[in-house]
Every structure is written in structure tokens, then in C-alpha cells.
Amino acid sequence: MSREQLVVERARRAFQTGKSKPLEYRLHQLKSLLHFISERRTDIAQAVNKDLNKSKNATELFETLGLEGEIHLAVDKLTQWAAPRPVEKNLLTISDEVYIQPEPLGVVLIIGAWNYPWAVTLQPLVGAIAAGNAAVIKPSEVSSHSAKVMEELLPIYLDKELYPVVTGGVSETQELLKQRFDHIFYTGNSTVGKLVMQAAAHHLTPVTLELGGKSPCFIDKDCDLTVACRRVTWGKFVNCGQTCIAPDYILCEPSIQNRVVEEIRKNIKEFYTEDPKKFEDYGRIINQRHFKRVMSLMEGSTVAVGGDSDQSECYIAPTVLRDVTGESKVMQEEIFGPLLPIITVSGVDEAIQFINEREKPLALYVFSPDNKLIRRVIAETSSGALLANDCLVHFTISALPFGGVGNSGMGRYHGQHGFDQLSHLRSCLIKKLNMEGTNDMRYPPHTAKKLSWARFFLLKPVNLGRLRRMALLAMFAVLAAFIVQRFLRSG
Structure with missing residues (x-):
């Protein structure tokens, strides 16, 4: 039996004891995860610095701050999220209990990514714990220092059997994917996403795939280019461009191309100084393989700004x-x-056409002062998310579902969306063994009269709020009649 198989079986046995299900236990584990982040902040920052040359403050801003927010939200809202959710009834079930009960799926596999090794690995874990699951955590081997810290320190804070960390490369991941899980949550590229989905199909395991793609950014010639280019510059070059929702390319009219280039040039200098290579808040490409891949993409294109590189430092x-x-x-x-x-492009028409001829992106950015133009882009395109007049910040809003569509992924998370994604929303109906006469219409023989009654009971909409108001009015009417009658008698 492989190490990976042993870990998964142990996690399943631990889940089957039921200890992950009580809300008190889930809250305890979530708070322990919060303690891990706050107490091991330095270890996390040092690991990310070694992996991606990210500064301590940048690590907190882009990795752990959002995690803390997600955990606080889950702790605050867990009782509400996990409670039965009443639904509308029909006349046939008006006296019954009808509700949705969220329940844990079982054992979840979380495969993290290297570009934000903590945020995109532990945010799904927050949802998994909150939903009452066990979770096997597989950090990316590419961000090796972060993976090592996660492997060594996370088990000190979380239940080792329910939430084990498995490190290793491709062979370990492949071995994990051979095991049966109740859900697989993968963050990465679409090529590996297809392999994950293929492996999951063997056990009919549902998947959440947080992928990426080429997120377009259309800049309208009538917008404030100074502000627009400042925000695009930040969104593109944060984490050295290694962000799944970074603007991948700009679409704009020829008349503003020079101005866009110059504004971005100014912003690069302002954000990262004259020499970004020496600036602590400008990162590095993760490894030599990715350095060579990115450098090769420049072939055949005209460099307007930058272009310098140093392979020994993985600097571009x-x-x-x-x-x-x-x-x-x-x-x-x-x-x-x-x-x-x-x-x-000649304008918004051509921009929309250009976008729609390609795979659906994870994010779509549009900069314009014209609300009609923005609404038109929303109506005539499809993407995981659309953000107007800014970049990336939709990721910070827990109430918005984060996820892709088509080639950019499937499923969603953040806040309650993560809880629901990693729960089974179980349909429940509880009847009583009385009022059998109302069920006669469904029993044979199936007469025209029974069909007529079935049509009435099943298709007639029920407005429970209105019924309650009518019942209250009726009660007040009876009460008023009683008072009037007593008054008349006493008179």
C-alpha cells in the first residue's frame, strides 16, 4: 500500500467516526488554522520570499490577509450556513417540513498552486473544514519552501488524520488521483485540469477546477487613461505577472496606444523604481523552466517598455x-x-468579437466611463468574472463567487460559495402519516377528476407570506368581533 493510499484511508476512517461534523469541532479547527497563520507569519513570509522573492508585507497583503478574512467570516457565519434552509412548497406539501440540509461530502482532495502557495491552497481548506469534511492537502511542489513549511507546521495546529499534508511531485499527485475522493479541488492550468478531471471520472468524483486563461482588458479611448493604466499596471505586474486573474493583454484603439504605453512606463517607474531588479517589491519567475517559457513568448513582438532579463536570477x-x-x-x-x-482594435465591437473568438477567460476587464458600454460588454461576452474600471479586487469580496467558466474552470468558492461547493445540499421532506385522503388523487385508477385535482394541488402557486397575512387578518377579525360582541352585551 502506497503512502498516499494510507493517508487517504486514514482520513476516511477519521471522517467516518463523525468527529468532523459537530459545529463546535469545525469552529475549533478553523480557529486553530487562524492561530497557525498569526503565529507562523514569519515562517510563511520567509518561505514565500525564497519561492517567489516576495516581501514580507506583500506576502501578508496577497496571501494571508484574505485567508484571515475568510476564516473570520466562516467562524461568524457557520451556524447560519449549516442550518436547514426552508424552501417554497406546493399545496400538496403545505403542512409538511420541506428544507435543504447541508451535509459534508466526505474526504476532499485539495491540490494547490505555486503562484500564491498559501492563499489558493488554504482558502479551499477553509470551506472544506467549515462544511465538515476531511481534507487531504497537496501543496504544489514547485513552491517547495512553502510546501515544506506547510508539511512541517500545519499538523501542529490541525487534526493530523482529518487534514493531512502530502508533499511530492508529479508521481505523488498521480498516486493521490488514483484514490477515491468525494470531491477534488484543483487550482492550476487547464492542461493538468483535464488530467485531474479524467482521473476523477474513474470514481465519478465531482471536481472544482480553478484554472486561468488569457484575461482580456479593453480600454475605452474616452476613459481617464492616467487612472486606468495605473490600475492595469498594478494588476499585471503584481507577483511578477504570475496571477491567474492578471490582465493578460490590452485591447485598445490605435489612437491611444502610444499614450497607454507611456502611462504604463511611468507607473512601472513609480511602483518599481528605475531598476525593478533591485526593488524588494518586485518578484521573480518561479523557476528556470518558466523563465525560458516566458522569454520565448516575446519572440516576434516589438518591445515598447522593459524587456531586460537575468536568467541566473529568474528575473524578467x-x-x-x-x-x-x-x-x-x-x-x-x-x-x-x-x-x-x-x-x-477599431472599437468595442471588434474588441467583443476578438474576445468571443477565444476561450472564455477567468476574468474580463473593461475601462470606460460609459455605463452603457460596460453593460454591453457584460451582455455580449462570457467570463468567470467581469470587473469594470479596476483589476483583481473582485477576488477580495467573499460574497462574490470566484471561479471560471468553460476553459477557465468550473465550480466556485469564497465565503458561503466555498461552503456550498464542498457540501451536499440534501433535499429533505418530512410528512406525517395522516390526511391520507389528500393522497387519493395519486393512487390508481387515474381518473380525469383525480387529474384535475392533481393539477390544482401541484401547479397552484402558494404564497405563504400572503397566507400568513390572511390568517392574521382572520384572527384579528375574530378578535374584533369578539370585543364588539362583549361591548354590546355590557352596554
Whole structure:
């Protein structure tokens, strides 16, 4: 029996004891996870610095701050999320209990990504714990320092059997995928996402795939280019461009291309100084393989800003490419690095057409002062999310479901969406063994009269609020009649 199989079986046995189900236990584990983040902040920051050259403050801002918010929300709302959810009834079930009961799925596999090794690995874990599941955590081997810290320190805070950490590379992940899980939550690219889905199909295991793709950014010529380019510059080059929802390319009219380039050039200098290589808040490409891949994407394109690199440090400067076409090499795959291509289009019509001819992106950005134009982009395109006049910040709103569509993924998480994604929303109906006469219409023989009654009881909408109001009015009417009658008698 492999190590991975042993870990999964142990997690399943622990889940079957039922200890992960009581709300008190879930809350205890969530609070322990919060303690882990606050007490091990330095260990986490040092690991991320070694993996991605990210500063301590940047690690807190982009990795752990959102995690803390998610945990606080889950602790605060868990009783509400886990409670039975009443639903509308029909006349046939008006006296019955009808509700949805969230229940744990079982054992969840969480496969994390390397670009934000803590945020995208532990945020799904928050949902898994809150929903009462066991979870096997597989951090990415590419961010090896973060994976090592997670393996060594997380078991000190969380139940080791219910929430084990499994490290390793491709072979360990493949071995894990051979095991039976009740849900698989994968964050990464679409190529591996297809392999995960294929493996899950063997056990009919449902999957959440948080993938990526080429997220477009249309800049309207009438918008405030100074502000728009400042926000795009930040969204693109944070984490050295290694963000699944980073603007992948700009679409704009030829008349503003030069201005866009110059505004972004100014912002790069303001954010990262004249020499980003020496600046502590500018990161590095994760490894040599990805460095070579990103550098090769520049072939055949005109560098307008940046372009410098140092392979020994996996450093690529913030770079803008101009006059790019849909056929350029940089447009053939998700960039996932600090290259920002600009493609010129005649206007919003051509931009929408360009976007719709490609796979559905994880995010779509539009900068415009015109609400009609923004609404039109919403109506005529499809993406995991749409954000107007800013970048990335929709990720911070727990009330918004985060996830892709089509090639950019399936399923969603954050806040209650993560809880629901990793729960089975069980339909429950509780009847009493009386009023059997009302059931006669469903028993043979099936006469026209019975069909007529069935049509009435099943299709007649029931407005319970109205019924309650009518019942209250009737009660008040009876009470009023009683008082009047007593008054008349006493008179």
C-alpha cells in the first residue's frame, strides 16, 4: 500500500467516526488554522520570499490577509450556513417540513498552486473544514519552501488524520488521483485540469477546477487613461505577472496606444523604481523552466517598455509589447509572467468579437466611463468574472463567487460559495402519516377528476407570506368581533 493510499484511508476512517461534523469541532479547527497563520507569519513570509522573492508585507497583503478574512467570516457565519434552509412548497406539501440540509461530502482532495502557495491552497481548506469534511492537502511542489513549511507546521495546529499534508511531485499527485475522493479541488492550468478531471471520472468524483486563461482588458479611448493604466499596471505586474486573474493583454484603439504605453512606463517607474531588479517589491519567475517559457513568448513582438532579463536570477523586467496581433506567439497561451501585449482594435465591437473568438477567460476587464458600454460588454461576452474600471479586487469580496467558466474552470468558492461547493445540499421532506385522503388523487385508477385535482394541488402557486397575512387578518377579525360582541352585551 502506497503512502498516499494510507493517508487517504486514514482520513476516511477519521471522517467516518463523525468527529468532523459537530459545529463546535469545525469552529475549533478553523480557529486553530487562524492561530497557525498569526503565529507562523514569519515562517510563511520567509518561505514565500525564497519561492517567489516576495516581501514580507506583500506576502501578508496577497496571501494571508484574505485567508484571515475568510476564516473570520466562516467562524461568524457557520451556524447560519449549516442550518436547514426552508424552501417554497406546493399545496400538496403545505403542512409538511420541506428544507435543504447541508451535509459534508466526505474526504476532499485539495491540490494547490505555486503562484500564491498559501492563499489558493488554504482558502479551499477553509470551506472544506467549515462544511465538515476531511481534507487531504497537496501543496504544489514547485513552491517547495512553502510546501515544506506547510508539511512541517500545519499538523501542529490541525487534526493530523482529518487534514493531512502530502508533499511530492508529479508521481505523488498521480498516486493521490488514483484514490477515491468525494470531491477534488484543483487550482492550476487547464492542461493538468483535464488530467485531474479524467482521473476523477474513474470514481465519478465531482471536481472544482480553478484554472486561468488569457484575461482580456479593453480600454475605452474616452476613459481617464492616467487612472486606468495605473490600475492595469498594478494588476499585471503584481507577483511578477504570475496571477491567474492578471490582465493578460490590452485591447485598445490605435489612437491611444502610444499614450497607454507611456502611462504604463511611468507607473512601472513609480511602483518599481528605475531598476525593478533591485526593488524588494518586485518578484521573480518561479523557476528556470518558466523563465525560458516566458522569454520565448516575446519572440516576434516589438518591445515598447522593459524587456531586460537575468536568467541566473529568474528575473524578467516589467515589459510592454506593442502592435501585437492575435497570431503573435505571446497570444497562443496564458502568459503567466510580466509581459503585457497591446492589440489594437477599431472599437468595442471588434474588441467583443476578438474576445468571443477565444476561450472564455477567468476574468474580463473593461475601462470606460460609459455605463452603457460596460453593460454591453457584460451582455455580449462570457467570463468567470467581469470587473469594470479596476483589476483583481473582485477576488477580495467573499460574497462574490470566484471561479471560471468553460476553459477557465468550473465550480466556485469564497465565503458561503466555498461552503456550498464542498457540501451536499440534501433535499429533505418530512410528512406525517395522516390526511391520507389528500393522497387519493395519486393512487390508481387515474381518473380525469383525480387529474384535475392533481393539477390544482401541484401547479397552484402558494404564497405563504400572503397566507400568513390572511390568517392574521382572520384572527384579528375574530378578535374584533369578539370585543364588539362583549361591548354590546355590557352596554
